[in-house]
Amino acid sequence: MQVLLKDVTLINPAQKLNEKTNILIVDGIIKKIGEITADELSASEVYELNGKICSPGFFDMHVHLREPGREDEETVVTGCNAAAAGGFTGLASMPNTSPDADSAEVVKFIIEQAKDHLVDVHPVGAVSVERKGEYLAPLAEMFDAGAVAFSDDGTAVKTASLLRSAMEYSQMFDTTIIEHCEDPSMDDGVMNEGVVSTMLGLPSIPTVAEDLIVMRDALIAEYTGGRVHIAHISSKGAVDIVRKAKERGVKVTAEVTPHHFTLTDESVKSFDTNFKMNPPLRSREDVDAMIEGLKDGTIDCIATDHAPHSIEEKEAEFIYAPNGILGLETALGLVISELVHKGHLTLEDVVQKLAINPRKILNLPVPKIEVDQPANLTIFDPDAIWTVDVSKFKSKSKNSPFDKRLLTGKSVAVINNSKMFYKDQFINI
Amino acid sequence: MPLKSRHLLGLQGVPEEDIQTILDTATTFREVLERPIKKVPTLQGKTIVNLFYESSTRTRISFELAQKRLSADTINFAKSGSSTSKGETFKDTVRNIEAMKVDMIVVRHESAGVPQFLTRISNANVINAGDGRHEHPTQALLDMYSIREKLGRLAGLKVCVVGDIAHSRVALSNIYGLKAMGAEVSLCAPPTMIPKDIYRLGVKVIHNIDEAIAQNDVLNVLRIQLERKAGTSIPSLREYHNYFGITKERLEKQNKDILILHPGPINRGVEISSEVADGPYQIILNQVTNGVAIRMAVLYLLGTMN
Ligand SMILES: [Zn+2]
Numbered sequence: 053m054q055v056l057l058k059d060v061t062l063i064n065p066a067q068k069l070n071e072k073t074n075i076l077i078v079d080g081i082i083k084k085i086g087e088i089t090a091d092e093l094s095a096s097e098v099y100e101l102n103g104k105i106c107s108p109g110f111f112d113m114h115v116h117l118r119e120p121g122r123e124d125e126e127t128v129v130t131g132c133n134a135a136a137a138g139g140f141t142g143l144a145s146m147p148n149t150s151p152d153a154d155s156a157e158v159v160k161f162i163i164e165q166a167k168d169h170l171v172d173v174h175p176v177g178a179v180s181v182e183r184k185g186e187y188l189a190p191l192a193e194m195f196d197a198g199a200v201a202f203s204d205d206g207t208a209v210k211t212a213s214l215l216r217s218a219m220e221y222s223q224m225f226d227t228t229i230i231e232h233c234e235d236p237s238m239d240d241g242v243m244n245e246g247v248v249s250t251m252l253g254l255p256s257i258p259t260v261a262e263d264l265i266v267m268r269d270a271l272i273a274e275y276t277g278g279r280v281h282i283a284h285i286s287s288k289g290a291v292d293i294v295r296k297a298k299e300r301g302v303k304v305t306a307e308v309t310p311h312h313f314t315l316t317d318e319s320v321k322s323f324d325t326n327f328k329m330n331p332p333l334r335s336r337e338d339v340d341a342m343i344e345g346l347k348d349g350t351i352d353c354i355a356t357d358h359a360p361h362s363i364e365e366k367e368a369e370f371i372y373a374p375n376g377i378l379g380l381e382t383a384l385g386l387v388i389s390e391l392v393h394k395g396h397l398t399l400e401d402v403v404q405k406l407a408i409n410p411r412k413i414l415n416l417p418v419p420k421i422e423v424d425q426p427a428n429l430t431i432f433d434p435d436a437i438w439t440v441d442v443s444k445f446k447s448k449s450k451n452s453p454f455d456k457r458l459l460t461g462k463s464v465a466v467i468n469n470s471k472m473f474y475k476d477q478f479i480n481i
Numbered sequence: 482m483p484l485k486s487r488h489l490l491g492l493q494g495v496p497e498e499d500i501q502t503i504l505d506t507a508t509t510f511r512e513v514l515e516r517p518i519k520k521v522p523t524l525q526g527k528t529i530v531n532l533f534y535e536s537s538t539r540t541r542i543s544f545e546l547a548q549k550r551l552s553a554d555t556i557n558f559a560k561s562g563s564s565t566s567k568g569e570t571f572k573d574t575v576r577n578i579e580a581m582k583v584d585m586i587v588v589r590h591e592s593a594g595v596p597q598f599l600t601r602i603s604n605a606n607v608i609n610a611g612d613g614r615h616e617h618p619t620q621a622l623l624d625m626y627s628i629r630e631k632l633g634r635l636a637g638l639k640v641c642v643v644g645d646i647a648h649s650r651v652a653l654s655n656i657y658g659l660k661a662m663g664a665e666v667s668l669c670a671p672p673t674m675i676p677k678d679i680y681r682l683g684v685k686v687i688h689n690i691d692e693a694i695a696q697n698d699v700l701n702v703l704r705i706q707l708e709r710k711a712g713t714s715i716p717s718l719r720e721y722h723n724y725f726g727i728t729k730e731r732l733e734k735q736n737k738d739i740l741i742l743h744p745g746p747i748n749r750g751v752e753i754s755s756e757v758a759d760g761p762y763q764i765i766l767n768q769v770t771n772g773v774a775i776r777m778a779v780l781y782l783l784g785t786m787n
Binding site (some may be wrong): 245247249250251252253254255256258322323363367368369371372378418 | 488590593597612650679682742
């Protein structure tokens, strides 16, 4: 099949691209970039894109698919559908499934579920058996099965000594350890500690619980020469620690979620459990530090921590409700509304942090927009104004704090694996 | 004068006029409680559920008595812990109860925010009888009533809340209510019992009990929860008593009039010595009687609104 993307603005800082042009795709492969002949035009399915942005496909490196175990909340396929709708062509799935992704079998199972999908799924394996922090999981076997990184997400790797082992061992295949940074002796809260938690009488988690583990992890990375990636960074202190570690040459990278650069703990005043997540929403000062970290490169990428939960479980008393919110289908809108339109990031920066850096951290090839390359593209409209409606989400769950929020910036189409997602439908191309 | 809200979720943001209305209405009911027949037909035909997810015999009995004095029909529903693990969710429980045509719900729960949650899933008037470490508005109202009854006013008084502020639901309600009424509020406890940044609510924090006694007109002494994380926020109950306990010697040293409140139940010899608990400064049993009057006032004002 022949598809013509007519009048797109190509942006790819990795190739120093920023130009208006046309892209001709034949059977999923880019065949021409530039002027299109009348013959080519008449032989193609034509998409008039009126200057919309076209970049390498976005990649979300922190997604909780609930398969295996909680298929009522999300499956690999529904999660991938949500990713496609949100503008992503690839994702990394976190290992806290049931059973945990702590073996080659589970890693293979997850990959198998995503086999024919537009969205590429790259599992993250557990660092330790059952993520208990006692014994190393079979990292090499999982790597050979397709795992791209290792994490005990949900918690930090329990002990410094096991983390050290993981960082040393994983150097054999140059993967990173993704860390959920939270000191386990200070983790029994349900929101950020500060004047808001005091006013609400909710048990709280101090930012220092995050800072401590970020510091520990940076020091162990420095000592071992291994790589650590700080997941969902949320405190100013943690950003400062990462910044200083990077200056020293430590192999540390970091991601931030859209909710942590958009919302503060003030939102919890509604006691709406869609504002409950871990790490919790922090103070204005922390939110400002996230934006600063994104601007100066301390924070390498944006990842959603997409965490589907059933309505029954989420609509509960605040202290009992599970942590986490959906992210895939609102991420781009929040990035454009909060970061681009407010003047913090350029569209090039967005492509860097949503498409290029996450793949680099996971040692995955970054798609090139070049003749004879497979088309792996995200086409988005940075000026589209739309209202979030969770009832229209592709995700199986509905737990988003952004329902009814007005956002600017929306994905128009994604293309990958000879498939296109456009106007709510998957098309083979 | 009708209240601004059809629920009593807390005292945060409740205007002075409304607190005044509740206290004045309670005065009327306080008189009813002195009559030989202590019952009025005000809420006849109204159905009230006491939804207690955390055991609290005193508060429940006080509410129940208030409801009976107002001739309301009362249902008690007690359950403990998270319901999700036991099958039925909180929301389903509430929906079921509401299907029985309930007018008001009095709720006690270990999670802060449950009263707010209730207003979203039910049409009944909601009264917070204590949610987590958040608020316990009727307790603060009865404290204020008792102070006013004894000292004739609230405005300009200096009131110090003593004890485990961080784990208390009474402290915040006292802070909001007393400040709205023009009192000056301070807190006295070891720093481990003071929650983060509470000074931003406009209260002074001190750590010396003798100073607290010297500087204040009223002490509201909180119960130290014996079971709570022993050894992490205070080394021992003995040490707490030695440094923060209200004793006859400490009070006599200051040689001044001071009023002592305690929300009960008392730990004699911990936050308060027996001599003080039974002595001339305290009004602990008045608080209990006034509690019924305050709850009658709140039930009446909300129950006759719609
Ligand atoms: Zn996490």
